[in-house]
Amino acid sequence: xxxxxxxxxxxxxxxKGRFETHQVEANEHMxxxxxxxxxxxxxxxxxxxxxxxxxxxxxxxxxxCSMVINGQPHGPQxxxxxxxxxxxxxxxxxxxYIEPFRAKGFPVIKDLVVDRSAFDRIIQAGGFxxxxxxxxxxxxxxxxxxxxxxxxxDAAACIGCGACVAACPNASAMLFVSAKVSHLALLPQGKxxxxxxxxxxxxxxxxxGFGNCSNVTACEAECPKGISIENIARMNRExxxxxxxxxx
Amino acid sequence: MQxxxxxxxxxxxxxxxxxxxxxxxxxPDNKRRLDIIVVGTGLAxxxxxxxxxxxxxxxxxxxxxxxxxxxxxIAAQGGINAAKNYRNDGDSVYxxxxxxxxxxxxxxxxxxxxxxxxxxxxxxxQCVAQGVPFARExxxxxxxxSFGGVQVQRTFxxxxxTGQQLLIGAYQAMSRQxxxxxxxxxxRHEMLDVVLIDGKARGIIARNLVTGEIERHSAHCVILATGxxxxxxYLSTNAMNCxxxxxxxxxxxxxxxxxxxxxQIHPTCIPQYGEYQSKLTLMSESLRNDGxxxxxxxxxxxxxxxxGRKTANDIPEEDRDYYLERRYPAFGNLxxxxxASRAAKVECDAGKGIVPTGLGVYLDFASAIAxxxxxxxxxxxxxxxxxxxxxxxxxxxVEEKYGNLxxxxxxxxxxxxxxxxxxxxxxxHYTMGGLWVDYNLETNVPGLxxxxxCNFSDHGANRLxxxxxxxxxxxxxxxxxxxxxxxxxxxxxxxxxSTDAPEFEEAEKAVTERLTKLLDNNGSQSVxxxxxxxxxxxxxxxxxxxxxxxxxxxxxLIRELREEYHKEVYVPGSMNEYNPELEKAHxxxxxxxxxxxxxxxxxxxxxxxxxxFREEYQTEEGEALRDDKNYAYVAAWEWTDTGKEPRLYxxxxxxxxxxxxxxxxx
Numbered sequence: 001x002x003x004x005x006x007x008x009x010x011x012x013x014x015x016k017g018r019f020e021t022h023q024v025e026a027n028e029h030m031x032x033x034x035x036x037x038x039x040x041x042x043x044x045x046x047x048x049x050x051x052x053x054x055x056x057x058x059x060x061x062x063x064x065c066s067m068v069i070n071g072q073p074h075g076p077q078x079x080x081x082x083x084x085x086x087x088x089x090x091x092x093x094x095x096x097y098i099e100p101f102r103a104k105g106f107p108v109i110k111d112l113v114v115d116r117s118a119f120d121r122i123i124q125a126g127g128f129x130x131x132x133x134x135x136x137x138x139x140x141x142x143x144x145x146x147x148x149x150x151x152x153x154d155a156a157a158c159i160g161c162g163a164c165v166a167a168c169p170n171a172s173a174m175l176f177v178s179a180k181v182s183h184l185a186l187l188p189q190g191k192x193x194x195x196x197x198x199x200x201x202x203x204x205x206x207x208x209g210f211g212n213c214s215n216v217t218a219c220e221a222e223c224p225k226g227i228s229i230e231n232i233a234r235m236n237r238e239x240x241x242x243x244x245x246x247x248x
Numbered sequence: 249m250q251x252x253x254x255x256x257x258x259x260x261x262x263x264x265x266x267x268x269x270x271x272x273x274x275x276p277d278n279k280r281r282l283d284i285i286v287v288g289t290g291l292a293x294x295x296x297x298x299x300x301x302x303x304x305x306x307x308x309x310x311x312x313x314x315x316x317x318x319x320x321x322i323a324a325q326g327g328i329n330a331a332k333n334y335r336n337d338g339d340s341v342y343x344x345x346x347x348x349x350x351x352x353x354x355x356x357x358x359x360x361x362x363x364x365x366x367x368x369x370x371x372x373x374q375c376v377a378q379g380v381p382f383a384r385e386x387x388x389x390x391x392x393x394s395f396g397g398v399q400v401q402r403t404f405x406x407x408x409x410t411g412q413q414l415l416i417g418a419y420q421a422m423s424r425q426x427x428x429x430x431x432x433x434x435x436r437h438e439m440l441d442v443v444l445i446d447g448k449a450r451g452i453i454a455r456n457l458v459t460g461e462i463e464r465h466s467a468h469c470v471i472l473a474t475g476x477x478x479x480x481x482y483l484s485t486n487a488m489n490c491x492x493x494x495x496x497x498x499x500x501x502x503x504x505x506x507x508x509x510x511x512q513i514h515p516t517c518i519p520q521y522g523e524y525q526s527k528l529t530l531m532s533e534s535l536r537n538d539g540x541x542x543x544x545x546x547x548x549x550x551x552x553x554x555x556g557r558k559t560a561n562d563i564p565e566e567d568r569d570y571y572l573e574r575r576y577p578a579f580g581n582l583x584x585x586x587x588a589s590r591a592a593k594v595e596c597d598a599g600k601g602i603v604p605t606g607l608g609v610y611l612d613f614a615s616a617i618a619x620x621x622x623x624x625x626x627x628x629x630x631x632x633x634x635x636x637x638x639x640x641x642x643x644x645x646v647e648e649k650y651g652n653l654x655x656x657x658x659x660x661x662x663x664x665x666x667x668x669x670x671x672x673x674x675x676x677h678y679t680m681g682g683l684w685v686d687y688n689l690e691t692n693v694p695g696l697x698x699x700x701x702c703n704f705s706d707h708g709a710n711r712l713x714x715x716x717x718x719x720x721x722x723x724x725x726x727x728x729x730x731x732x733x734x735x736x737x738x739x740x741x742x743x744x745x746s747t748d749a750p751e752f753e754e755a756e757k758a759v760t761e762r763l764t765k766l767l768d769n770n771g772s773q774s775v776x777x778x779x780x781x782x783x784x785x786x787x788x789x790x791x792x793x794x795x796x797x798x799x800x801x802x803x804x805l806i807r808e809l810r811e812e813y814h815k816e817v818y819v820p821g822s823m824n825e826y827n828p829e830l831e832k833a834h835x836x837x838x839x840x841x842x843x844x845x846x847x848x849x850x851x852x853x854x855x856x857x858x859x860x861f862r863e864e865y866q867t868e869e870g871e872a873l874r875d876d877k878n879y880a881y882v883a884a885w886e887w888t889d890t891g892k893e894p895r896l897y898x899x900x901x902x903x904x905x906x907x908x909x910x911x912x913x914x
Contacts, residue, residue, distance in 0.1 A: 012825070027522070031660075034526050037776070044774040044829070049820045052828055054314065056487040058527050060656065061412055062318045077659075084659045109458055110826040117435060120315050124427040128420035129379045133299040133725045134370075136377035140334065143388030144381075153381040153406060156413060160317055183379065190379050 001026050001092040005039060007051050008099045013107050019097070028088040032075065033058060033065065035087055036098075052111040060084040060224065063159030066166075067112045068099040073163035073222045081161065081224040101162055103171035104209045116162050118208040119176060126200035127180040129190050142188050155183040157225045164219035164227075170211030175219035177205050178235035179227050185238055195247045198238040251504075251884055251899040254686040255359040260905045261341075264363040267687075268730055272737035279304035282736050283467035283744060285452055287439045287494055289316030291411075291717060292700025293473030294418035295724025301425030303729055305736075308465060309422070309431055310454055312438040312489065312831075317419045320475060320487040321720060324411025325532035325653065326395065327403035328375075328717040330368040335392055339400040341365045348715060349906050351397045351584050352680070352708020353858035353874065355507070355882075358905055359687060360705045367726040368718050372404055374725055378417035382406050394537055395713035397584035397913070403714045408532055408652045414717055418724070437463070438831060439494045440762075441755045442470055442501050442696065449696035450745050453755045455763075457831065460824040462756055464747035468739050469695040471728065472498060473720075476679035476701040478511065480839045480846065481791070482783020484676035485517055485530040491835035492842050495683050495702055503691040504884035504897065506684035506704035508842065509850035512711055512859050513792050514677035515541075515588035518660055519608040528675040529660055531611070532653055533713040536581045538616035538646065539670070541588070543600040543609050545569045550600040560602070560610055560669045571595055579913040586710040586859045586872075587913060589674035593792050594870060596673075603671050612669035617642035674792060678716060680707040680859065681849075684884040684899075688731035689723060692884075695735055699723035704882065709858025763823055766833045771816035775833045778813050782806065782836070782843055790847050795863040799851040803844050810840040845885055845894055852896060855879045876908050 003024045010017030024042070026035040033055050040050035056064040065082040069075035075085045090096065098112065106114040144152075156179070164175035181198050184190030190197075213232060220229045256267040274282065282305055286297045289311040297309040313319065331344040345365040349356060372390070376382065382404050383391040392401040406413040425431040436457040443451040443466070451466035477492035478484040499505050516531045516539075544550045545567050552558040571591055573580045583591075592609050595601070602608050621642025625633040633641075643666050647654065654665050661671070683691050683698040685705055690697050700720040707715065789802035813836070821827040856865040856872035857879070865873040882899040 027524075029521055030524055031526075034524050037526055038524060041774055041776060044776075044818065044820060045772075047818065047820065050829060052826060056313070056318055056489050057320060057323045058488060059323050059529055060659075061323050061409065062320070062487060063315075064313070064318050080659060084656070086659065086662070088662060113826065115458075116314055120317075120423065120433070120435070123420060124423040126427075128424040129377065130424060131374075131377045131421075132302040133295075133374060133421075133729065136370075136373040139332070139372045139376040139382075140389050142376075144384050145388050146384045146386050149381050149384040152379070153413070156379075156381050156406075156416065157409065159412075160315065183381070187379050187381065189377055 001028065001087065001090070003035070003090065004095040006095065006097045009051065009111055010108050012110060017108070026087050028086070030087045031058065031083060032069070032085040032087065033083050052113050054113050055083055058083040061159060063161035066101050066114060066116070066161055066163070068101060068166060070097050073101060073166040074224050079224055079226045101166035103165045105165060105171060105173065106162060118210070119160050119162065121208065122173070122177055122201055122204045123180065125204035126197040127184070129184060130193060144187060148186055152183050152186040155179045155186070155227065155231050158227050159225055161224065163222050163224060165210065167218040167222035168211065169216055169218070170214060172213045173205050173208070173210035174213040174232050174235070175223065175227055175229065177201050178231035181235040181238055182231040185234065194238060195242040195245050198235060198242050202239055249897060251684070251692070251897050252686060253357060253899060254688060255357070256687065260358060260362050263359055264366055271730060271734055274733050274737050274740060276304050278740040280306070282306065282739065283308065284469055284471060284732070285310070285465060285467040286471045286473060287452065288319065288473035288475060288702070289313070289419070289422070290319035290321035290473060290475055290700060291415055291418055291720030292702070292724045293319070294415065294422045295721050296471055296473060296699055296728045297431050298418060298421035298425050299725050299729045300732065301422070301428070301430035304430065307425070307431040308434065308467065310434045310437045310439055310452070312436065312457060314436055316422065316433065316435065317416060319415060320490055321415045321717070322412045323487065324717055325408045325530065326534040327393065327405035327410045327714040328371065328414065329395070329402050329712070329714045330372045330404060330718065331365055331402060332369050332372060334390060335401045337400045339402050343400065344368060344402065346906060347398045348706070348712060349708065350911055351712040352710055353872065353911055354708065354876070354880065354903065354906070354908050355510070355857055355901065356706055356708030357901060358903060363727065364706050364719060364722050367722045370726055371718060371721045375414055375417050378421060380406060380413045380417045393534060394582060396533055396536060396582045396588070397579070397712045405534070408534070408650060411717060414721065418721070439497070440759045440834070441497050443751050443755045444501055444693065445745065445749060445751045448694045451747065451752060453759050458826055460827065462759055464752045464756060466745035466747050466752070468742060469697065469732065469735055471697040471699060472683065472702050473699040473724065474702050476682065477839070477842055478676045478679050480782065480843050481676040481786045482779050483520065483525065483528050483787070485514060485528050488527060491838070493835050493838045495698070496838040496842055498683060498691065498693065498696060499887045501693065502886070503693045503696060504684040504886055505681070505845060506882050506884045507681040507849065508846045508885065509790065509853065509860055510680035510709050510858065511676060512585055512678040512680060513589040513674045514585055515592055515674045516611060516672045517675035517677070518657065519603050519671055519673040520605060529656070530675070530677060531657060531670060531672060533585070535611060535650060535653060538649070539581065539611040539613050540570050540615055541572050541581055541609055541611055542568045542570045543595045543602060547599045550602055553602045554604055554606065560612070576913045583913045584710055584712060589792060590861060592674055608671045608673045610669040611672045613646055613665065614669070617646055617666070620645035678711055680704065680709060680711055684882065688734050689728055690731070690735060697728060697732065699728060709860055763830060763834065766817065766819045766837070767823060767830065769814070769817055769819065771818045773816045773818060775817055775819065775829060775836050778809065778817060779836045779839070781809055782839060785809070786843055786846070790850055793861045793863050794850050796851060799847045802847045806840060806844045806847065813837065813840060845887070848894065849883055849885065853879055853883065880908070
């Protein structure tokens with residue numbers, strides 16, 4: 001299949017950036033990133049600079065790949081990361097627009113690569129359970145109902161890719177933050193410091209320049225791991241309770 | 249020079265406990281004055297950084313990723329082993345130890361493996377406390393399943409994403425230390441050299457991957473947790489950026505590489521489908537709990553399937569060969585990885601492969617779906633359910649167990665594995681070899697430690713499933729926090745190191761020269777094309793089976809390729825910018841040297857054991873033929889200089905608790 005790619009090129013954070021057009025010969029078995037590999041090999045053979053994009057595991061779990069394909073973060077397939085998107089979902093002659101995740105909280109580093117370290121700082125603000133190595137009791141000492149463990153898992157399945165932010169017209173990080181708040185607040189081990197956690201994480205989220213949630217729910221629709229907006233509701237509840245609490 | 253394993257005296261079961269209670273300590277006040285560099289933030293690196301930070305050391309942790317959470321530990325699917333005996337099925341520390349030593353085909357250190365088994369139970373407790381959402385039963389207790397090479401259920405899991413959940417646990421523990429100021433995180437920084445002062449590891453040279461700046465970082469000791477080198481084969485289940493550079497740079501500074509030829513070929517991966525393919529995808533070993541591996545009995549049937557004239561469903565039951573169940577009745581589909589991989593190769597070599605390339609076998613869930621369907625119907629009180637109902641109920645159970653894996657398979661192949669069997673073939677997955685370390689996980693370079701897949705220590709010639717996660721976390725949470733003290737307790741009067749020292753100067757200069765040379769080369773071929781060619785040589789001659797002639801040939805081919813590389817490679821862009829091609833070019837250059845050493849190691853080991861199968865050494869039934877008299881040793885290689893033959897040091901393996909036997913899964 002012959003494709004026309006309109007790819008975003010931007011030298012660094014200060015550069016204004018522009019679309020560049022490339023023709024690529026692909027086949028339907030390729031993954032989207034393998035198709036970009038072909039384009040980059042072409043560029044290298046012409047001694048031009050290849051397009052920078054982030055990727056690693058290519059199994060849909062590391063969360064490194066991050067691009068907006070035809071206006072959708074991770075492209076058209078539901079619950080699929082870019083690396084797991086295959087070219088059989090496109091057809092011969094298609095024109096494909098490829099852009100970086102765009103958000104104030106995610107400054108562009110180069111081409112399609114953005115800086116998502118704001119997510120790390122939000123986790124550092126409180127996205128953990130304060131337990132040191134060697135302290136714990138037996139794993140079965142505190143029972144966790146199967147459905148609770150399962151719900152916590154659903155929230156913990158977030159891969160931290162940032163598609164939720166890219167999808168949101170407000171560039172809000174609520175889905176990401178709420179997934180972590182939910183994961184830990186649901187489990188008995190995480191309840192102890194739930195109040196402190198939600199306060200600190202929300203504070204950091206705001207400091208990083210992410211927008212507010214206005215219930216557009218594009219985040220859920222575009223999330224490659226199907227993280228539910230139920231988590232946002234849970235975080236709001238947690239946050240409200242925390243604001244009435246005198247706990248430190 | 250004699251390699252000292254530094255295994256503590258005493259009874260096997262007492263060694264670690266006794267050693268821990270008598271080893272030198274560093275007081276809290278002194279810990280604050282000591283700096284530690286940790287390179288890598290996978291399970292081993294993140295857990296080490298977190299634990300050392302908790303102890304009060306000043307930790308600097310480096311990752312080339314944008315976030316520590318991207319490390320490839322995240323992709324581990326199936327689970328983590330621990331000797332909890334929650335199933336009451338006869339598990340114990342000794343049995344986990346025994347299974348691991350046997351699974352490794354008696355090429356690992358007894359004392360290390362015993363310690364690993366001992367701390368395995370603590371790992372589960374630690375992870376539960378961190379909020380890892382392990383699978384639970386209705387009663388709220390932790391659930392287990394089985395993995396290859398064992399007859400008990402000791403594997404803990406979080407759906408098919410156990411690695412992800414454990415890594416996030418370690419990442420969060422480390423993030424807490426970052427917030428407390430005990431750990432400083434350097435993301436998008438790649439280590440390009442280790443700096444030795446007076447023979448001890450005192451720092452690293454790292455490149456800031458965003459600005460391209462070369463930085464110097466000093467510390468009292470350096471811990472490498474930089475993973476394995478499976479990507480030397482180009483195609484593997486490793487992430488695209490996994491590489492050997494950090495470990496190889498240590499080797500170039502005098503650290504020994506141990507058993508580099510011990511690589512694990514995982515039996516259940518999605519087969520290769522094209523030349524443009526960039527990586528292979530694993531289908532978790534846990535699938536072999538319920539999936540049955542088969543090929544057609546008749547070569548004509550296999551041919552018909554390959555040519556698209558028949559499908560799996562056209563082959564009647566009596567014409568299918570469930571070859572693992574036939575050859576290994578005691579373990580069946582759950583034989584260890586090396587055995588299952590070789591068996592698949594044997595069938596495909598005999599013309600029974602079922603994909604167009606001839607390199608693929610079936611992994612079939614039909615029996616499991618029927619079995620679970622019947623059981624579910626029974627529990628729902630359905631009398632005489634029809635086949636469709638059974639199928640539907642069975643598929644639901646299978647979905648609950650392996651849903652995400654089936655989905656991933658369908659996304660990649662476009663085929664529905666609930667309806668037709670999966671097609672699978674072995675692929676490079678893990679490297680048991682790695683930096684040589686003693687019982688303290690210290691390399692032969694004082695002050696340089698290696699953890700996780702980066703070291704060689706626990707898996708011998710073959711790793712059992714669900715043991716990589718166990719080892720990474722054991723090393724980081726429960727071993728290094730103690731053993732690092734054996735080195736640092738002697739350093740409490742050592743002041744901080746200035747990065748102006750001539751050793752830093754020299755190392756930085758060497759790094760800059762290497763990178764400049766690659767950039768100035770102005771050849772005409774891409775890094776990628778060379779990496780692919782290297783991978784082909786490795787897979788052909790140093791892959792699932794090896795022989796003397798092939799290995800010798802491969803070494804010549806690699807040398808030629810290396811020369812060509814340094815003449816012909818083209819690296820675009822410049823040094824002082826974000827330049828992924830330059831990163832890759834430097835990594836591939838190191839793979840080119842490692843590849844040759846792997847072949848040399850394979851050539852010098854005139855026996856078959858675990859993942860190392862030398863065609864000249866096999867039993868009449870085609871099983872690996874070990875030579876304990878001559879090869880029960882760890883091969884530790886000193887890299888002298890490119891062009892000169894590396895030097896071999898042997899660390900003899902003594903077996904006191906386990907009797908050396910032919911490994912049988914029949």
